[in-house]
Amino acid sequence: MGLIHVMGFAVTIHENEKARIPFAEQAYSELKRQILTNELPHGSQFLEQEIAEQLSMSRTPTREAMVRLANEGLVEVRPRHGMRVLPISPKDMAEVYGIITALESSAAGILAGMDLSEDGLQSLMKAVDDMDTALEHDDLNSWVIADYEFHRQMVVLTGSVRMLQLVDTFRDQIHRVRMTTLHMRPKPYKSNEDHRAVVAAILARDVKKARDIQRNHQEMAAKMLIKLLNENHMTHI
């Protein structure tokens, strides 16, 4: 059984169709899926009972899933009001981007400073190529996937499972905003350039440069998105 990450979703592959998935786990991934796809829109609230019924299981595993989602910052659990899908404000965006920026710029520096495998390098360059192709075809959906893959792969290659888990978690937190703003923002030509530049810096083993480019890239992205939110009076998405 393996896990593949696609756009923040943990997709489970059943190789030996043996292990049955515990209800608590099912509840967690199903709820998370519903939140990320906006099936459960921000602000919507549900009592334990309601969720349990919707998932056709008892409150016990439901509750466990809710606790986990709350820890991840996707929902809020208030004692007699159930679980509420948290909206994201510009301030939240700034915080989350601040964390992702810190982690990913560090990751870029780590890659520049280590012996990166040929395969690893290829996976990065493939992601950038995919981004270019997607942009040529004006295929924004493919572009997000490739972009996501690039950022994720960079952290994967550092070998830090903790760092990977963190960026995954925080990317999930702002997934909704990224998707809704995707068609409102200018075409991301600059992003592709930046990514190529990061790869170049990694290849040149220039640690500081790799960090700086990645940091700047993220800071620009955050600035643009937050500006977009404010201009469109989307104070909480």
Add this chain to the structure above:
Amino acid sequence: MGLIHVMGFAVTIHENEKARIPFAEQAYSELKRQILTNELPHGSQFLEQEIAEQLSMSRTPTREAMVRLANEGLVEVRPRHGMRVLPISPKDMAEVYGIITALESSAAGILAGMDLSEDGLQSLMKAVDDMDTALEHDDLNSWVIADYEFHRQMVVLTGSVRMLQLVDTFRDQIHRVRMTTLHMRPKPYKSNEDHRAVVAAILARDVKKARDIQRNHQEMAAKMLIKLLNENHMTHI
């Protein structure tokens, strides 16, 4: 009721002795306390039942606490083996320090780039002074507390609650190691210097310098601790 963080412990202050604390919450903080103080040593294992009895409550809130601790990386929960306090390897230390370094160096940069309040600045300088005093008196316990306070305060001042929660979590993960190595390492004169230098860079509004000093400071600390662990064949603490 307020929370004060001292050395990774969330100490609850009962001001209006009104709100009763849910068992799940009690279980969480009590178990966490026991793990951080080494009352539950690394590697030790406990069944849900045993923990529930020790805390004189049922398995339900106990289980909830275990899930949360597992999410934080302090314990591991394996289906029929109960909860096991996770040991920390040099590789774990490297990962955790990698994350703290990324976050705190970013935090230092943020402080240098923003209008820091007079109070905020004072709190940082006070922590450095406390570190000096502690070192003069050869009082390592006070030194750790002041050091902890400095690092924590830096993140507090950025205003990012998410970043604060992260560094708290990861600091907790390596708390044991820091405490056991405290008396094995050379006197931390260099740390105090570094901290002063960071404050100076923040005052000078030199963003890059603040980041660089903080990063270097942490990287040196990590290197030293990991070396110490390896030299003393402490492969998992």
Add this chain to the structure above:
DNA sequence: ACTTTCAATAACGTATACTTAAACTTAAAT
């Protein structure tokens, strides 16, 4: 002795039952 099979045990996952107290209703009083 060492491995393998099978049965007994018990730990976990989940459901359900119970208790408490917050939130809502209704009624009374100003």
Add this chain to the structure above:
DNA sequence: ATTTAAGTTTAAGTATACGTTATTGAAAGT
């Protein structure tokens, strides 16, 4: 009419009950 107080409802927190299945230990076979 607005606030206050009492009563009712019900969601959450916790305990307990139950079924399933991994683990363990003994017995049988090599």
